[in-house]
Amino acid sequence: MSDRTDWGGLREQTLEHPEALASYEATRIRFELGRAVRERREELGMTQTQLARLAGLQQPAVARFEAGGTMPTLPLLERLAVALGMRLHVGFEPLDKAG
Template sequence: MTERRRWNDLRAEALASPSAREAYEAARIRFELGSAVRERREALGMTQAQLGQAAGLHQSAVARFEAGGTMPTLPLLERLADALGLRLQVGFEPLDRAG
């Protein structure tokens, strides 16, 4: 019988590969951006269709973005920020302070 392994051990082993770490980081960024847009949209009481109309997107594109399904360009992020009454701010943070 094979030894059972813990999820954290399997995850660490999988992320030891540079390409896997890169894909994981890209997914994290997409998820965090999508979550931030969804939270702001909901706080404003907007539907995905309303946000899409204000940003020049289809509702389905907003849904995909909020689910973390697409990596946005800076111009798209600017359009979403404007439609949500925000200003896009891009910056760098030291890795020891990153969450």
């Protein structure tokens, strides 16, 4: 008869706090943006160094971004999009349709 909570229960309990939920969402956004950039870079067969050069960055900045370690500005996202041969699209989506 243990009072231990499984990971999912602990996560739900923690995310009941507004500050924790905001932090979780910020982390999710950084992770998803970083993953999208890494996947596109890899599709193009580019290294982080090549992407950095095209976007006017240093390779460690690209590595941190791809790992979800930084919250980018819109101008930085635009530079990365152009370097990846893409167009940046920013929009809003109703929460009930968000994945």
